[in-house]
Amino acid sequence: MKGKKFTGIFIQKAGFYLFVILLLLTIIAFLEIKVAAPGFVFFLFLLYYHFRYNYKRKKEITQYIENLTFNIDVATKDALLNFPMPLVLIELDGTIIWYNSSFKKIFEGEELLEKAIQTFTKDLNPESFSNETMNFSDEIKIHDRNYCVLGNFIKVDKRINEDEIILLLYFIDNTELVNLKKTYDDEKTVVGVFIIDNYDDLMQSTEDTKRPQMVVEIETKINNWTAYANGIVKKYERDKYLFIFENKYLKTFQEKKFDILDSVKEINVGNTIPVTLSIGIGKGEGSLLDKFRHANAALDIALGRGGDQVVIKDGEEISFYGGKTREIEKRTRVKARVIAFALRELIDQASEVIIMGHKNCDIDCLGSALGIYSIATKRGKEANIVLNKSNPNIECMISKIESSKEYEGLFISTGDALEKINKKTLLVIVDTHKPSFTEAPDLIKYTEQIVVIDHHRRGVDYLQNAVLTYQETYASSTCELVTEILQYVEEKIKLAPIEAEALYAGIVVDTKNFTFKTGVRTFEAAAFLRRQGVDTVAVKQMFQNDLDTYTHISNAVKDAQMYSENIAISVCPPDIKNATVIAAQAADQLVNLKGIQAAFVLCNIDEGISISGRSLGDINVQIIMEKLGGGGHLTFAGAQLQGVSTEEAIEKLKKAIDEYREETPDNSKKE
Structure with missing residues (x-):
């Protein structure tokens, strides 16, 4: 660093040479004044020439810069005035102080100066601007044209000891891009899957001679409703239809709340069960196959929520329409028998069985868990129920269970369950289908053998990797579903008094003493439990209030x-x-x-x-x-x-x- 400063002295400069000449003349004058006199005269001439030359040179440079600045200012003003892109200068409160001709053309015939810009463009709010962040919208619409707005802050000359800041906005016309994007979005393919709810029960409730008329009425309603979209409707099963159409028609269907749901209910050809539809719609990015999968997943959710509704699946986003009516009870027990056989096979193949319900366990959750525990132990498998703590809802039943030596070690904590569980463990989840609602969500990660038994309407975040799911929203309670399964797992099953009471209590509580959501199968399940020796008075006393x-x-x-x-x-x-x-x-x-x-x-x-x-x-x-x-x-x-x-x-x-x-x-x- 010192070397660079030292070498800097030898840079050729006139002032340096004059200093050297003066130094030499001083030395000569010290030795011989007569010899040095002419030299001092010549030195004065050089000094005068030096200052004269510098003054003239500086004046020429100043004039050149002034001319250049003037030319740039003229060019800048001309460029701004005739710039093809609309420009506007505004104060921070939105007041317009200058604009170019392109901006004026947007608002032809309107007085703009000294008016707030937000009165002309409601989507643009200058109050959201700051020196640190400039939040400019790219969705400004003016007179059927779309603009992307950019800008920057400018400091102008001082006024009253403060720098004034103004804002320069650039309006980029992107109408063609917006229209192209809209066209692309409108022309996207959407896939819908229709299913007639309870098709078998519906046909059984209709006279044989009128069943073809029933099918014709349903298909006519569907075809008339879908005709608006100019799409393709194809029946691929006796109760299922495929509907492919463009995305631009979906908005109209949504605005009308999918009135096809109400339209089909008007069909009456002697049927005692009303006609209802469930519709799953898949949209978004991806191939037709991806959208078809989304549609089927949406349909599963609609059916899991009781049917008579529309579910739209757009990637991870799910929306619901309809679902306002009561679920229709299924009279046939075929599905209960199939589920019972499948559950029996899974229990037989498992190393042990772990059962858990939802957080803040209630009597329906506990009763159904005890029912599954009974099945597992009768199949010779070790079984436990995950329960971290009791609560007032189940305190009376827990006390009965813990007082019985037969159920010693029945309840385990989450930590104990994590130590026991392995890939061969069968995890049975009762009275909920949402992983986040379970007593121990971490257990789901450690086994692929998962069974879900629930009576709630299916939500968005349902468990998707279960090997067996029995979710019937028509049922009064999970205890009702487990009671039906019990009757098919073993030919002559015998329940312990506590198990029968817990199952019966779950049904009583969830039906409010057989008042709400009570169907024929609810009474049949209660009758089975009564035959198992349930003391109805003891169950009633269990829930008496102080x-x-x-x-x-x-x-x-x-x-x-x-x-x-x-x-x-x-x-x-x-x-x-x-x-x-x-x-x-x-x-x-x-x-x-x-x-x-x-x-x-x-x-x-x-x-x-x-x-x-x-x-x-x-x-x-x-x-x-x-x-x-x-x-x-x-x-x-x-x-x-x-x-x-x-x-x-x-x-x-x-x-x-x-x-x-x-x-x-x-x-x-x-x-």
Whole structure:
């Protein structure tokens, strides 16, 4: 570094040479003044010439720069004024202070100067701009033209000791690109799969001579509805249809809420069961085969939710339409028998059986788990139920089980289950189909032998890798499904009293003493359990409330507020035991009151707020609870909200109710 500074002295400069000459003249003058005199005269001449030359040179450079700056300014102004791209200068509040001719052409005949730009382009909001981030929209639409807007901040001359900042915006016309993108999106292929719900039961309810007419009526409705889309409709099974059409027609179907669902219900040729359809639609990127797979997956979800609805699967995004009516009970037990045989084979091949239900286990979950435990032990397999902690819903039944030596070691924690499980372990999940809702979600990762038995409507995040799934939404409870399976696994099966009572209790609780979702098969299952020696009085006593609990339920009912005319919302008192049980029973009491079609009761839990929803069927509380991350059935459902206050939970609930009202404006009419 020092070497570079030292060599810099030898750079040729006139000033340096003059300094050397003066130094030499001074030395000569010291030796001989007469010799040095002419030299000083010559030195003065050189000094004058040097300063004169520098002054002239500097003046020429200054003039050249001034001329160049003037030429650049003229060129810049000319370029800005005649620039083919629309330009506009605005202040940070949006006030227009300058624009070029191209920008003026966009708003021909309008006065622009000193007016806010947002009055002309509502999609552009200057208030969102800042020196750090410039959020410019690429979806600005002006007079049927689309523009991509870019810009930068400019500092101008000082005004009152502060630099003023203005904004220069560039409008790039991308209308052709937007139109091309829209055309591409409109012309994408969409695949739909139709299925007639309960085809066999529907035909059996119709006279033989009228069955062909029934099929013709259904196909006529489908063909008339699909004709609008100019697509292809092909029947490929007796109750299934394939529908291929362009994406641009899907929006119209969505706006009309897929009115084909209501149209087919009008068919009446003597059938006692109404005609309903389930439709799965696959769209998005990928091949036709990918979309067909998406459509089938969507159809499975629709059927798992009870049918009579449309499910659209766009990649990972899923949307639902319909599903407002009650599920139709299936009279035939063929599927129950097939499931029983398949489950028996899986148990026989497994090394051991682990059973688990959902978090915050209820009596339906525990009863169905005990039923599967009974099957496994009678097949000679070791079986355990994963349960980390008890709760007021099952406390009485847990006490009975733990007091019996026969069930010693029945319940294991998640940690113990993780140590036991292996690839040959059969994992049976009851009363839920969502991995995130299970007692121990990590268990699912360690075995491929998984069975799901559930009666809830299928949600988006259902377990997809189960080897056997028995999900019937018409059933009153999972206990009802397990009770039917029990009758086919063994010819003459004998249940222990506790097992029979737990199964019976699950049915009683979920049907509200055989009031809701109670079909012929529900009574048949109860009759089978009664023959197994169930003490109905003991089961009733198991769920008797004490005076404090009844008082809390009464207070929750008394404090209920009406919302949206026929919906009641209430909140349980804080810091009470059995809060979830009290909330559920209070909701049950509220829907029994005249003028209330649905009720929601909130209560505090450790993780946040729990909501219990109940209805008489005119309002689908399951759809409302799904909007809050929960689920359930048409007449009873629930949800849990994490990290929110009671007030926030009520606001979220009201918003979900309002959205449901907008989506189903006719929900007050009984279907």
